[in-house]
Amino acid sequence: MKKTLFLLLFSVIFSACSTNDDNDLNNPNLIDLNFRLQLNLDFPEYNDLQFPGNSFVTYNEGIRGVVVYNINNSQYTAFELSDPNHPPSNCSVMTVEGIVATCNCEDGNSYNIITGELLEGDGEYAMKPYRIERRGNTIEVYN
Numbered sequence: 001m002k003k004t005l006f007l008l009l010f011s012v013i014f015s016a017c018s019t020n021d022d023n024d025l026n027n028p029n030l031i032d033l034n035f036r037l038q039l040n041l042d043f044p045e046y047n048d049l050q051f052p053g054n055s056f057v058t059y060n061e062g063i064r065g066v067v068v069y070n071i072n073n074s075q076y077t078a079f080e081l082s083d084p085n086h087p088p089s090n091c092s093v094m095t096v097e098g099i100v101a102t103c104n105c106e107d108g109n110s111y112n113i114i115t116g117e118l119l120e121g122d123g124e125y126a127m128k129p130y131r132i133e134r135r136g137n138t139i140e141v142y143n
Contacts, residue, residue, distance in 0.1 A: 027125045029087050030063055030080060037061045037141040039068065049076075049139060055113060057081065057096050061141070064093045066130060067101060068141060069113050078130040078141045079116050083109055085123030101127065 039046045039056065048054035052072050059065035065081030083103035086092040091105040096113060103109040109121030116127035133140050 027084050027128060029125070030082060030084055030128050033063060033143055035061050035143055037066060039139040039141070041137040041139065046139075055096060059093070062130070063088055066141060067096050067113050068132065068139065069099070071114065074134070076132045076134060076139060077114055077116070078132040079113055080128035080130065082128075084125035084128055085109055085121075
């Protein structure tokens with residue numbers, strides 16, 4: 001009897017613990033768009049992405065735009081430029097300066113474009129990440 005009670009208690013305790021972060025990934029403010037963006041590093045407009053510490057911003061892809069950041073020529077990040085803690089609007093479009101993306105709404109949320117984490121302001125969600133791959137001199141960003 002003790003063994004059964006112990007196993008029942010043990011299973012209840014561990015089933016209550018969860019490492020599931022679906023709530024963070026399923027942001028109700030941002031929809032999932034299917035897109036594919038190819039950046040050829042041989043073109044002058046993408047030249048900065050050949051050097052670590054530089055980024056490229058486009059407002060023609062994603063929900064309100066996409067930022068791509070070169071960490072070390074083999075690692076890149078790509079994030080959505082619509083503030084994840086606001087429904088898309090004119091003020092939720094973020095601008096990038098250095099490694100910080102800032103929302104233009106009154107709360108002034110700002111995010112790190114390397115990690116996507118919230119640096120300042122109020123919010124539950126981090127920046128929406130996109131998949132990114134480098135093949136030769138082409139960087140491909142997609143969802």
